[in-house]
Amino acid sequence: MKLSNITEVSRRGRQLLHSSSKSLSTRALAGDIQLGSVYHGFQVTKIKDVPDFDLTAIQLKHEVTGADYLHIAKNDTNNVFTVGFQTTPLDSTGVPHILEHTTLCGSEKYPVRDPFFKMLNRSMSTFMNALTGSDLTMYPFSTENPTDFNNLFSVYMDAVFHPLLRKLDFKQEGWRLEHEIPSDTSTPIIFKGVVYNEMKGVFSDVNNIYLTRLQQAMYPGTTYGNVSGGDPVNITDLTYEQLVAFHRKFYHPSNAKFVTYGNFPLLERLAAVDKIITPFGRIQTEPIKDVVPFSTPRRVSASCSPDAMGNPEKQCKLSISYLTNDGTDPFETFAVRMLATLLTDGPSSPMYRALIESNIGSDYAASTGYDRTAKMTNFSVGLQGISKNDFSLVEEKIKQVFLQVIQDGFEPSRVESAIHQLELGIRHRRGNFGMGLAQNAIQNWVHGGEPIDALDVTKFIARLRNELNTPGFFEDRIKKYFLENQHQVIFTMEPTPTFAAEVQNEETQRLQNKIAALSEADKKEIVEDGAKLVTMQETKEDPSCLPTLTLADVPVKGKVYPVSVLETENGIPLHYRKTATNGISYVTLTKSLEGLNPDLVKYMPLYSSALTSLGTNETPSVPKLDDKIRLNTSGISASPSLRPTPTNTTSSLHSTISFGTSFLDTKAAQAYPLFSEVIQGPTTTFSDETRERLRTVIAGMAANGMDSLAGSGHRYAVGLCSADLTPAARGKQAWSGLDSVVFLNKLHEKGDAGVEECFGKIGEISRFIVGSPDVKGMVVAGEAVLDVNRESFGKLTRGLGWNQKASDSNSITKDFVRMYKNTFVPLPFTVNYAGRAYLGVPYTHQDSPALQILGELMTSHFLHREVREKGGAYGGFSGYNAFDGLFSMASYRDPPGAGKRTVDAFNRAAKWGAEITKHLGERELNEAKLSILSGLDTPISASQEGMTLYATGLTDEIRQARRELILGASLDKVQQVAQEYIASQSFSQAVLGPASEGLEAEGWTVLDMQK
Ligand SMILES: [Zn+2]
Structure with a gap:
């Protein structure tokens, strides 16, 4: 399950209450817990302090x-x-x-469907999900509210240990045979089911096919050799009885791992868990079976659909994967991870130089890197976007790199820079730190390792430094794990034009076999169950058995992050957020793009990538530049932004570019000059090397665009129709929407001419940015380094002649013409994505909060049911992007042919909203408010504190006013905005999907990306 949501700007405004003050020891937080003692049936087996992360870990076993x-x-x-x-x-x-x-279709205490989805609206959770991996299934949540924690705990525990597991639930969520229209037996019998369609969607993504088939080839005969999510070809073999038996065997306390994290008391939780699990007694469990090592390397190939665009001759992929160490050995895992980083990461790494810079392919293959999914880890490296003729060349190059590294070793500065990156990673304070930690710990533990030993990073770094003194540390591992390792898979993938048809034929054949085997009684059951499912989907459930927070549990006052605005000595405004950052400074420098030639706008993303990948005039060598950056900062990046103002979305447009970096406070003297060097723009010399590097950048971005189109089609569909409605959305289309995917692919196809054109445009953008004197900045850091940052920032800007305060005024675009269109984009997908957009109101408009509530209600009480449960899509949702002033509806991974039905569901959703007071009441309204506020209050990373104000101009007062309007909104108000802005308004909509959707016949404009 994946709880999809349309992104909304308000979620960026999440604020944080806690700070990791070190005054309260974590030992004190842990209470007076003694090793060996028993608390509520749990014996303490280990207590460990981890100073790097300022935490104490306590391990226990239930007797x-x-x-x-x-x-x-x-x-x-x-x-x-x-x-x-x-x-x-x-x-x-x-x-x-x-x-x-x-499991999430109802339990003994909570017999309602989809309790997680319902709890989203009854909770202030900061994360809720359920995840299935190759060897484990986990159910994590997080929240800051103690009552909420108890509520969610109760729902989660009952769901996993006492699910109802009804046969109809299996049919609904797993797979079933059903008439296309269940009530009409003249319509054909087809396969349906949420997971069945979800996995068809997963297997329509080329990279997913690649990764899945590769893992199967690497770990034959083990659990990793199977597709845990389900291969559509095999899903229809599963029986209900097998499902129930699987639950009995694996969802047993004897086979369970519990993790809690944070500042809530432990003993209370132990008592609650003990009470629930004790009645189960103990069963025998089995450790995970290791793969039997190969005696000789294997070659495996797979096929896939061709890409929607791009050179058909260069769509193959090849990688070599090696079985590496046992992941339960934490230091060896640390060492191999470091080796993998040194081999593949960044332009100065040997694999990058041999494979990416050679321009044989477009980018690394998706499998590249170190993978710890299985107990026996693996390392993989390869290329995508290559020609079949280059298969042996790529193989050869990979092996040469290993030989060369054994001969030359790694430069000590590269090892240091990798260690430096690790240290930065440890110190960076993330809002969801505990969630990542808990998930990693469980994975390690399931494999038989010690759950938190991997956290001893400082100890490992010290040991690594020590062992590096004796030669051969990495060289010996390269020999052992790569050159002399027989357990390797040389995996290739080639597109075949008939792939989609073959998948379709297989399904048709399988369906026919199933239908042929049906008895009269079976057929009768299909009709009956179909009717029952429709009734079940349409029954309005009463979720009142579920626990809930109320609005009274939510603070009226939102979290705030005061920012002070300082001035550098040359008069530049510097926003400063003083906070605990564990010794890191986060620096942002922003320049206006007002007045930039509109023709250059579509090259902005290329400019941003080129900044660190072409070299600078001062450091033309890209590997040297990369080393300097990694040794002194966490990286340097640029991100262009287009936004309306909080008071005007239809004709205002503010365009800026922000450069960002972060570094250890102790590195400020090196980091600032480097930051200055990079933002002065990439090299102005068009050498052969520059040409090849830029070709690499273009190819990589074109390939990434195609990949994300397949995985996030709903985002592109919504973006495409939003572009018809506001200037900001139209601008974004050019650099992050469908237009940019098309543009980058065409540029890539132009070859040398495209590269040259691009280099010229990047130069123009760079001259424009350096040439305009206005600038502003933001620093998030501790108080002690305030003066250092202010002086350095002043020096940087003065040195570049940037002495003017960046204007916050906006250009008014008078020439923007709004359009309302139906667009169909045929793509070689086996699923489709639909999106629709309506123009709403600016952020500060008093109707804006009610539109956001409408989006929330429409998702939970209409689209989720109509598009996901009835329509068989993976997701159906609506949302209001308050900052852009756009209301959208979307479907995620719809079954083929569902385009028209989904569009019809959108129409009905609009009508439903316009009479929402007939369908919903106070309870649902309050739930929606709770859900929105919990989004607003989700903890954020240190680096994000104060950034909303800096980047968007939304003050604490404006956000607080909005919060209060959300809290006070009535259902009548929601109905009024639904009538005014949705039901009675025009809209734009788009469907991305298989060519066979048939929307042309309905008068839709067809947008052919190939042309
Ligand atoms: Zn799922």
């Missing part, structure tokens, strides 16, 4: 059931709970995935 429990005490209010089970299927029917779904 009756054998359940494992890990508590991580840390002074963090964003508390986490996770229960995970080792789930190791013996086939690819997707049984663990279907179980994960059916």
Whole structure:
């Protein structure tokens, strides 16, 4: 399950209450817990302080059931709970995935469908999900509110240990045969089911096919050799009885791992868990089976659909994967991860130089890197976007790199820069730190390792530095794991024009076989169950059995992050957010793009990438520049932004570019000059090397665009129709929408001419940016480095002659013409994505909060049911982007042919909204408010504190006013805005999907990307 949502700007405004003050020891937080003692049936087996992360870990074992429990005490209010089970299927029917779904179809105490989805509206959770992996299934949530924690705990525990697992739930969520229109037996019988369609969607993405087939080839005969999510070909073999047996075997306390994290008390939680699991007693569990090592390397190939665009001769992929170390050895894992980083990461790495710079392909293959999914880890490296003729060349180059590194070793500065990056990663304070930690700990634990030993990073770094003194540390590992390793898979993938048809034929054949085997009784059951499911989907459920927070639990006052505006000595405004950052300074420098030639706008993303990948005039060598950046900063990036103002979305447009970096406070003297060097623009010399590097950038971006189109088609569909409605949305289309994917692919196809054209445009953009004197800045850092940052920022800007305060005024675009269109974009997908956009109001308009509530209500009470549950899409949702002033509806991974039906559901959604007071009441309204506010209050990373104000001009007062309008909105108000802005308004809509959708016949404009 994945809880999709349309992104909304308000979520960026999340604020944080806690700070990781070190005054309260985590030992004190952990309470007076003694090693060996028993608390509520749990015996303490280990207590460990981890100073790097300022936490104390306590491991316990439940005496009756054998359940494992890990508590991580840390002074963090964003508390986490996770229960995970080792789930190791013996086939690819997707049984663990279907179980994960059916577990959430109601439990003994809470007999309602989709309790997670319903709890989203009854909780202030900062994260809720359920995840199925190759060898485990876990159910994590996080929240800052103690009552909420108890509520969610109760729902989660009942769902996993006492699910109803009804046969109809299995049919709804897993797979079933059903008439296309259930009530009409003259319509054909087809395969339906949420997971079935979800996995068809997953298998329509070329990279997913690649990664899945590769993993299967690497780990034959083990759980990793099966598709835990389910291979559509095999899903329809699963029976209901097998599902129930799988639950009984694996969702048992003896096979469970519990993790809690944060500042809530442990003993209370132990008592609650003990009470629920004790009655289960103990069963025998089995450790995960390791793969039998190969005696000789294997070659495996797979096929896929051709890309929607691009040179058909260069769409193959090749990688070599090596079985590496046992992931339960934390230092060896640390060492191999470091080796993988040194080999592949960044322009100065040897694999990058040999594979990417050679321009044989467009980018690394998706599998590239170190993978710890399985207990026996693997390292993979390869290329995509290559010609079949280059297969042996790529193989050869990979092997040469290993030989060369053994001969030359890694430069000490590269090793240092990799260590430096690790240190920065440890110190960076993230809002969701505990969630990542809990998930990693469970994975390690399921593999049989110690759950938190991997956190001893400082110890590992010291040991690494020490062992590097004796030669051969990395060289020996290259020999052992790569050159002399027989357990390797040389995996290739080629597109075949008939791939989609073959997939379709296989399904047709399988369907026919199933239908042929049906008895009269079976057919009768299909009709009956179809009718029952429709009734079930349409029954309005009463979720009042579920626990809930009320609005009274939500603070009226939103979280705020005061920012002071200082001035540098040359008069430049510097926004300063003083906060605990563990010794890191986060610096942003922003320049206006007002007046930039409109023809250059579409090259902005290329400019941003080129900044650090072409070299500078001062450091023309890209590897040298890359080394300098990694040794002194966490990286330097540029991001262009287009936005309306909080008071005007229809004709205002503010365009800026922000450069960002962060570094250890102790590195300020090196980081600022480097930052200055990079933002002065890439090299102005068009050498052969520059040409090849730029070709690499273009190819990589074109390939990434195609990949994200397949994975996030809904975002592109919504972006495409939003572009018809406001100047900002139209501008964004040019650099992050469908237009940019088309533009980059065409530029790539132009070859040398495209590269030359692009280089010229990047130069123009660079001259424009350097040539305009206006600038403003933002620093998030501790108080102690305030003066250093102010002086350095002043020096940087003065040195560049930037002595003018950036204007916050906006250009008014008078020539923007709004359009209302229906656009169909045929793509070689096996699923489709629909999107629709309506023009709303500016952020500060008093109707804006009600539109946001409408989006929330329409998702939970209409589109989720109509598009996901009835329509068979993976997701159906609506949302209001308050900052852009746009209301949208979308579907995610709809079954083929669903385009028209989904568009019809959108029409009905608009009508439903216009009479919402007939359908919903006060309870649903309050739930929607709770959900929105919990989004606003989600903890954020240190680097993001104060950024909303800086980037958008939304003051604490404006945001507080909006918060109060959300709290006070009535359902009548929501109905009024639905009538005014949705039901009675024109809209633009778009569908991206298979050519066979048939929307041309309905008068839709067809946008052919190939042309
Ligand atoms: Zn799923």
